[in-house]
Amino acid sequence: MQENVVKALEWRYAVQSFDPLKRVSESDLKVILESGRLAPSSYGLEPWKFIVVENSEVRRRIRAASYDQSKVTEASHLIVVARRTDVRENIVHERIARTAEIQQQDPKSLAGFKEMLDGVIASRDDAALDAWVSRQVYIALGMMMEAASLLGIDNAAMEGFDPRGVDAALGLAEKNLTATVMLSIGYRGIDPAATRQKVRRDFGTVVEFLR
Numbered sequence: 001m002q003e004n005v006v007k008a009l010e011w012r013y014a015v016q017s018f019d020p021l022k023r024v025s026e027s028d029l030k031v032i033l034e035s036g037r038l039a040p041s042s043y044g045l046e047p048w049k050f051i052v053v054e055n056s057e058v059r060r061r062i063r064a065a066s067y068d069q070s071k072v073t074e075a076s077h078l079i080v081v082a083r084r085t086d087v088r089e090n091i092v093h094e095r096i097a098r099t100a101e102i103q104q105q106d107p108k109s110l111a112g113f114k115e116m117l118d119g120v121i122a123s124r125d126d127a128a129l130d131a132w133v134s135r136q137v138y139i140a141l142g143m144m145m146e147a148a149s150l151l152g153i154d155n156a157a158m159e160g161f162d163p164r165g166v167d168a169a170l171g172l173a174e175k176n177l178t179a180t181v182m183l184s185i186g187y188r189g190i191d192p193a194a195t196r197q198k199v200r201r202d203f204g205t206v207v208e209f210l211r
């Protein structure tokens, strides 16, 4: 198991060229999306939405807003990982309602938690709040990438796009969302990047033990 995890992560690389004919199965896709859904987030706010774009015309439009990156249209699936833009207005109320329903608690018993969350959000200005929300979204991204890699499914994260163009292609602004990062999943095609030696700093440089 330990070896398998490291092997899968060494095998994973940022795919440049996907095989457009190979499709990820619905069951593998579901596992990858569940890995994102189950990701932790600060205070459990889950300020994200994953949009699986299957429509080829929409994918063409997204590609046009993504420096013409071929992986947008050639990968089996494109997942746009969006973040909420209405955090200040709505997210605390939703978190409280969700917890009350799932854990069968009286929302009144969560008043202290609500007050704390309101304080956490009020303490940040709009830019800091948005940056904080973005950070949460990357946890879900990382977990989806790791899950895909463990399943032997190639993946490529992308930040190289104009969020306004992607938002417009998906009508995200009206849904209080904005594209943060995208993830293409599928199977590598003929891709020179696949055989390049992975460039990483040594374990001893990255990790320090204080014992």
Ligand SMILES: Cc1cc2nc3c(=O)[nH]c(=O)nc-3n(C[C@H](O)[C@H](O)[C@H](O)COP(=O)(O)O)c2cc1C
Pocket (backbone or CB within 6 Å): 012, 013, 014, 015, 069, 157, 158, 159, 160, 161, 181, 198, 199
């Ligand atoms: C959040 C994120 C965004 C990225 N955006 C792009 C992108 O838009 N286009 C691209 O070709 N590579 C993109 N990459 C790939 C990185 O350049 C790549 O992961 C890094 O160089 C390490 O190489 P490796 O993933 O092959 O090990 C992105 C990676 C991450 C994690």
